[in-house]
Amino acid sequence: MPTQPPTGARTGRRRLIRRVTAGAAGAVALVASVAVVINANASVPPTPSGWTSVWTDDFVGSANTLPDSANWIIDTGHNYPGGPANWGTGEIQNYTNSTQNVAKDGNGNLRITALRDGSGNWTSARIETQRTNFRPPAGGVMAMEGRIQMPNITGAPALGYWPAFWALGSPYRGNYQNWPSIGEFDIMENVNGINNVHGVLHCGVAPGGPCNEFNGIGANRACPGASCQSAFHTYRFEWDESTSPKQLRWYVDGQQFHTVTQSQVGEPHWTNMTNHAGYFMLLNLAIGGGFPNGVCGCTSPDGGTQPGASMLVDYVTVQTRGGTPPPTTQPPTSPPPTGGGGNAYSRLQAESFNANNGVGTEATTDEGGGQNIGWLANGDWARYDNIDFGSTPATNFQARVASGAGAGISGLLEVRLDSPTATPIGSFAVGNTGGWQTWRTIPANISNVTGKHTVYLTFTSGQPADFLNVNWFTFVH
Incomplete structure (x- = not known):
């Protein structure tokens, strides 16, 4: 990770001083x-x-x-x-x-x-x-x-x-x-x-x-x-x-x-x-x-x-x-497919879990329809089996999320491998995005991952209230 600029330096469109005549x-x-x-x-x-x-x-x-x-x-x-x-x-x-x-x-x-x-x-x-x-x-x-x-x-x-x-x-x-x-x-x-x-x-x-x-x-x-x-x-x-x-x-x-x-x-x-x-x-x-x-x-x-x-x-x-467009994932049929497996670098539909705790599904208005998982609160999780990361390490995780949580209510979406209690390899915090169907794509850095794993999305919050919906997620090299 690069050294942070000094206080007052830019971290967005940064320009400390532009040289001019x-x-x-x-x-x-x-x-x-x-x-x-x-x-x-x-x-x-x-x-x-x-x-x-x-x-x-x-x-x-x-x-x-x-x-x-x-x-x-x-x-x-x-x-x-x-x-x-x-x-x-x-x-x-x-x-x-x-x-x-x-x-x-x-x-x-x-x-x-x-x-x-x-x-x-x-x-x-x-x-x-x-x-x-x-x-x-x-x-x-x-x-x-x-x-x-x-x-x-x-x-x-x-x-x-x-x-x-x-x-x-x-x-x-x-x-x-x-x-x-x-x-x-x-x-x-x-x-x-x-x-x-x-x-x-x-x-x-x-x-x-x-x-x-x-x-x-x-x-x-x-x-x-x-x-x-x-x-x-x-x-x-x-x-x-x-x-x-x-x-x-x-x-x-x-x-x-x-x-x-x-x-x-x-x-x-x-x-x-x-x-x-x-x-x-x-x-x-x-x-x-x-x-x-x-x-x-x-x-x-x-x-x-x-x-x-x-x-x-x-x-x-x-x-x-020109070029070759990235592969797209069609909205899943209902009921969601089971049995696991998938390319970590494709768009993984959140509702296609193999097991869950406290997770519900609903129709979504986001990106061509289909379903999202919702009513996610502290202690909930969703499991996805046999996700293949290949031999080149994944270093980034992204998820499409929405929240209509009330003021002061937020929580973490965490990624864990092979156990719902394993140390998270990455996470991001999210609060109200403007509504339960107001979607944002949020990235997070993760520890390098290769090979096949069971992936858990876990949800942690300091409040008992629902705080998150998830439509899909993916990983990036």
Whole structure:
């Protein structure tokens, strides 16, 4: 496990200090704030020939409504529970789920707005996809793309504004201590209202390592044509497993401006950031922190920073091309199959247990239907026989879970081998996800496992109440 960065360093989109020229830093105070008419929203463009659309949100919906909870998690506060303060970046705003900070605008856009109250406290919003498994098919390419207008504010009033569209490796969710080894792709970042888009890779170890942490391997350029702030632009990231060496590529309006190759990153770092279930995407508008402060050579925001500017997101989409798609598991028939056996790296349906204690099943609304196990409380368990991990060690576990538990009620989902009382090889904590059919995929690191085993999912809580439903689980090399 890499050494943790010092207090105040970033553990999400980390940038302790970005090196800039004096001219670029000085431009913050010299560029005038300009108001323009916002471009009309556009439909999601047709999927390019040869590509397949695997996930899209076009944010169509009534004005002043939240983004679709089936697609997005709204982060709140100043940190993840158990994660570093101020999201590890030094940003100062409080993220909320208020429609004043994050809402559809009724014109096909998502609006994320930074506000300041009379006491000088800033609020804004940050959302992340429910899905954590965005990655290329074997030997293929995956693209993440968004059409976004940065906050339409420049010059001194923009000091401290930090909009971003980015992705984090799935093992970060629920762990928060494994950055940067799990990988981070900053598809679009901008600070202080400067007409520049930054694309950055974070990887390896911190400080230093192959990605020069805490800075990352980055490049930037002005937006083509109209400025980043005055118009929508399309920001795209491609992860290409079909080339040798493999590549990561960044684009704005179809123009490539940054590339990182597998050989630049090297081993084991490339494998560490690519050999897991995939990535989840994030959209946020931060205020203050290491990146804007490093660019201006000051502390941001200040009294001249103007609240009320918004990042607008027309759509976000994920596409794949070529390669071999991963195998899928069909929803089980009823009654569930018995007799055990299964590939640990396939999607194992939770209701297909061979034995259980205290476990019930019910129809699920998640991912094509079928059933989930539920009414899970302290002391319950489910057993799965003859699960084959093969000869390459599994190092990660993921489960699709939901919870409508009341305030203060939470517990652990634990993985044990060959006995329900064996020491867990991995676990994660979960509380209310927003409802008993509001599903999240949560990963956890596990001790290396090979060979065939009886797998137990055990459930531990400090309260007697039900706290968890599980739809499926899987393991990752």
